[in-house]
Amino acid sequence: xxxxxxxxxxxxxxxxxxxxxxxxxxxxxxxxxxxxxxxxxxxxxxxxxxxxxxxxxxxxxxxxxxxxxxxxxxxxxxxxxxxxxxxxxxxxxxxxxxxxxxxxxxxxxxxxxxxxxxxxxxxxxxxxxxxxxxxxxxxxxxxxxxxxxxxxxxxxxxxxxxxxxxxxxxxxxxxxxxxxxxxxxxxxxxxxxxxxxxxxxxxxxxxxxxxxxxxxxxxxxxxxxxxxxxxxxxxxxxxxxxxxxxxxxxxxxxxxxxxxxxxxxxxxxxxxxxxxxxxxxxxxxxxxxxxxxxxxxxxxxxxxxxxxxxxxxxxxxxxxxxxxxxxxxxxxxxxxxxxxxxxxxxxxxxxxxxxxxxxxxxxxxxxxxxxxxxxxxxxxxxxxxxxxxxxxxxxxxxxxxxxxx
Amino acid sequence: xxxxxxxxxxxxxxxxxxxxxxxxxxxxxxxxxxxxxxxxxxxxxxxxxxxxxxxxxxxxxxxxxxxxxxxxxxxxxxxxxxxxxxxxxxxxxxxxxxxxxxxxxxxxxxxxxxxxxxxxxxxxxxxxxxxxxxxxxxxxxxxxxxxxxxxxxxxxxxxxxxxxxxxxxxxxxxxxxxxxxxxxxxxxxxxxxxxxxxxxxxxxxxxxxxxxxxxxxxxxxxxxxxxxxxxxxxxxxxxxxxxxxxxxxxxxxxxxxxxxxxxxxxxxxxxxxxxxxxxxxxxxxxxxxxxxxxxxxxxxxxxxxxxxxxxxxxxxxxxxxxxxxxxxxxxxxxxxxxxxxxxxxxxxxxxxxxxxxxxxxxxxxxxxxxxxxxxxxxxxxxxxxxxxxxxxxxxxxxxxxxxxx
Numbered sequence: 034x035x036x037x038x039x040x041x042x043x044x045x046x047x048x049x050x051x052x053x054x055x056x057x058x059x060x061x062x063x064x065x066x067x068x069x070x071x072x073x074x075x076x077x078x079x080x081x082x083x084x085x086x087x088x089x090x091x092x093x094x095x096x097x098x099x100x101x102x103x104x105x106x107x108x109x110x111x112x113x114x115x116x117x118x119x120x121x122x123x124x125x126x127x128x129x130x131x132x133x134x135x136x137x138x139x140x141x142x143x144x145x146x147x148x149x150x151x152x153x154x155x156x157x158x159x160x161x162x163x164x165x166x167x168x169x170x171x172x173x174x175x176x177x178x179x180x181x182x183x184x185x186x187x188x189x190x191x192x193x194x195x196x197x198x199x200x201x202x203x204x205x206x207x208x209x210x211x212x213x214x215x216x217x218x219x220x221x222x223x224x225x226x227x228x229x230x231x232x233x234x235x236x237x238x239x240x241x242x243x244x245x246x247x248x249x250x251x252x253x254x255x256x257x258x259x260x261x262x263x264x265x266x267x268x269x270x271x272x273x274x275x276x277x278x279x280x281x282x283x284x285x286x287x288x289x290x291x292x293x294x295x296x297x298x299x300x301x302x303x304x305x306x307x308x309x310x311x312x313x314x315x316x317x318x319x320x321x322x323x324x325x326x327x328x329x330x331x332x333x334x335x336x337x338x339x340x341x342x343x344x345x346x347x348x349x350x351x352x353x354x355x356x357x358x359x360x361x362x363x364x365x366x367x368x369x370x371x372x373x374x375x376x377x378x379x380x381x382x383x384x385x386x387x388x389x390x391x392x393x394x395x396x397x398x399x400x401x402x403x404x405x406x407x408x409x410x411x412x413x414x415x416x417x418x419x420x421x422x423x424x425x426x427x428x429x430x431x432x433x434x435x436x437x438x
Numbered sequence: 439x440x441x442x443x444x445x446x447x448x449x450x451x452x453x454x455x456x457x458x459x460x461x462x463x464x465x466x467x468x469x470x471x472x473x474x475x476x477x478x479x480x481x482x483x484x485x486x487x488x489x490x491x492x493x494x495x496x497x498x499x500x501x502x503x504x505x506x507x508x509x510x511x512x513x514x515x516x517x518x519x520x521x522x523x524x525x526x527x528x529x530x531x532x533x534x535x536x537x538x539x540x541x542x543x544x545x546x547x548x549x550x551x552x553x554x555x556x557x558x559x560x561x562x563x564x565x566x567x568x569x570x571x572x573x574x575x576x577x578x579x580x581x582x583x584x585x586x587x588x589x590x591x592x593x594x595x596x597x598x599x600x601x602x603x604x605x606x607x608x609x610x611x612x613x614x615x616x617x618x619x620x621x622x623x624x625x626x627x628x629x630x631x632x633x634x635x636x637x638x639x640x641x642x643x644x645x646x647x648x649x650x651x652x653x654x655x656x657x658x659x660x661x662x663x664x665x666x667x668x669x670x671x672x673x674x675x676x677x678x679x680x681x682x683x684x685x686x687x688x689x690x691x692x693x694x695x696x697x698x699x700x701x702x703x704x705x706x707x708x709x710x711x712x713x714x715x716x717x718x719x720x721x722x723x724x725x726x727x728x729x730x731x732x733x734x735x736x737x738x739x740x741x742x743x744x745x746x747x748x749x750x751x752x753x754x755x756x757x758x759x760x761x762x763x764x765x766x767x768x769x770x771x772x773x774x775x776x777x778x779x780x781x782x783x784x785x786x787x788x789x790x791x792x793x794x795x796x797x798x799x800x801x802x803x804x805x806x807x808x809x810x811x812x813x814x815x816x817x818x819x820x821x822x823x824x825x826x827x828x829x830x831x832x833x834x835x836x837x838x839x840x841x842x843x
Contacts, residue, residue: 093460093528094524094525097524101519101521101524101535102520108516108517111513112494116506118509
């Protein structure tokens with residue numbers, strides 16, 4: 034084994050969002066390097082750049098998501114890794130910018146949402162052994178046909194974890210613009226606190242329920258390959274949040290965090306014919322249209338049944354189109370945008386009864402009407418009126434003992 | 439042989455400078471395609487993009503021109519070829535954006551000024567046979583070490599000619615924002631006319647003497663591989679200027695064009711010690727500093743010698759630094775920016791005496807002082823006062839019978 038410590042470090046778009054920030058990241062890497070680390074860097078595109086490129090593509094054809102779209106988007110990371118390499122070379126540290134094809138990040142051929150098949154590590158290890166810092170373009174891969182692919186939302190985090198896993202490392206650092214994962218969004222809940230530890234399953238649940246710190250897929254991969262994630266600030270040196278296996282954690286609190294998603298919409302179909310055939314038809318059509326269904330509620334009244342379900346706002350127009358296509362004009366399709374989803378998450382609730390009781394008590398005390406409810410083994414979520422979101426979050430945060438002193 | 443006509447078509451930065459222009463280029467390509475052509479497209483970066491990227495790099499380190507610089511700049515063409523491909527796919531024509539490594543454009547490892555060694559054409563021919571339009575990133579290549587390289591100024595034109603040569607084609611179309619190569623810059627000489635034909639050697643001479651339509655290297659390559667160049671407008675359908683071998687031309691006029699370069703500077707060293715050693719020392723140091731020396735004049739006065747030479751303005755500060763380093767404080771280094779170079783070019787002058795006489799008569803009639811003069815077998819050039827540039831150009835254009843009716 035080598036004497037130095039290899040560490041995969043992923044820097045997000047805001048961390049490399051300007052020349053000044055790129056220079057600051059370079060300073061930090063040089064300091065880590067001189068302190069005995071051997072960084073393997075994964076970078077996102079400069080903040081705003083991917084959106085700029087998406088807009089250019091959409092100006093021509095918003096529906097096209099084939100190979101040329103992926104080649105277009107992949108140019109964003111090519112720029113940021115080149116600049117970061119130039120900044121490191123200026124500081125007298127050798128750096129090597131690497132695109133997916135140069136490193137050997139092989140994926141399937143599903144353009145704009147490819148999955149990583151394998152990563153070659155021999156070249157990477159060779160560079161590290163020579164004292165060169167590899168600066169790898171996140172978010173991109175190469176298909177068997179030698180075409181550039183991209184990994185979809187949260188892609189650079191996924192790249193970083195996959196590289197750490199391929200190098201058989203037990204940790205991966207995710208540098209971002211927040212100092213840690215919090216027990217609730219501090220903009221919503223004043224007494225929110227920074228979490229020092231979190232389990233993979235909680236982080237995945239939080240990502241599904243609206244937390245935007247890490248994407249579900251990256252955490253899933255980290256859990257699968259037992260790569261601890263360290264989410265921390267690019268702009269501060271103190272530690273942030275460690276995300277790890279439940280069994281490695283000292284303590285698993287009943288509830289770890291309150292999560293919300295303000296971009297929720299409820300769709301209501303009030304006069305559906307009875308029977309399960311129509312339900313199957315609707316959800317099949319929505320699945321084919323790639324609409325993510327969140328919580329479903331169903332009830333019966335006389336000769337009709339009612340169906341309501343929540344989706345994210347960006348899928349709203351597509352969902353309405355599909356419902357009208359499938360159901361024709363006889364069924365009333367209504368939607369409500371003034372809602373939000375609130376949830377509590379914690380692996381400890383598996384062994385603690387009474388969490389649901391406390392959840393509903395807390396909501397009830399504030400007279401907050403609930404539209405839809407669902408539970409998993411480690412979460413309870415509800416769709417409520419959006420104007421009550423802050424009350425609900427603050428109340429739940431307090432009830433479950435998460436308030437900071 | 440196949441029935442269709444394969445044609446390499448190069449589009450410059452202004453031709454793909456906006457979404458509207460990219461859509462217009464796509465329309466044109468689709469029309470060519472349906473008229474029986476099989477286009478092989480080479481594109482530059484969107485106008486302004488390469489400068490934006492150069493500025494980002496310079497903000498970190500203006501002296502760095504290594505591999506990361508080339509990777510950075512190469513992203514510009516990656517964007518334009520992706521967008522052009524999306525625009526073609528929208529029109530129902532299959533397109534394949536191709537980067538240098540995907541096509542197999544192999545170069546040496548001289549980053550930021552690499553030279554092409556070889557181009558693989560099997561993949562290209564396969565695509566064309568399938569009816570797919572290859573959209574190739576100009577300006578870039580790949581070194582043996584699998585690093586991205588760039589070809590320096592005029593690189594995309596060079597890429598296009600090299601691809602046409604590798605495919606053994608006899609023509610290459612260069613689409614640009616002017617309709618043709620002119621007998622003089624129309625902004626300077628009102629009676630300038632569009633040239634229908636030009637020889638390779640004339641075009642190379644014009645490029646060396648200040649014409650910016652095509653880079654010297656691209657014409658040199660075209661001459662070597664006997665690839666006729668057709669310079670024409672992206673925005674009009676009529677033909678432009680054909681650049682070809684002298685022996686293929688119907689007629690070779692004595693003088694074909696008047697060329698100028700307003701970014702000329704004269705350096706004057708007035709009190710150099712006698713002898714050739716000091717001259718050798720100066721020019722060796724300037725060559726090592728990559729200063730391009732243009733015209734040289736030298737004379738003797740008592741115990742000193744005078745040296746003057748012209749350079750382009752962008753090399754001025756470097757030149758002054760080098761002269762001071764080499765010569766110390768005893769030699770006076772002066773420079774004059776208020777000058778310009780004017781030249782007449784024509785392969786016919788090889789067989790026609792009296793061209794120099796007519797050149798100097800024309801200059802003399804307008805009482806234009808001459809600072810430096812030089813000739814080649816197909817050109818006569820002089821550095822004159824910049825304020826006299828228009829007079830000189832207009833007068834020479836008229837004297838050599840180039841005025842449009």
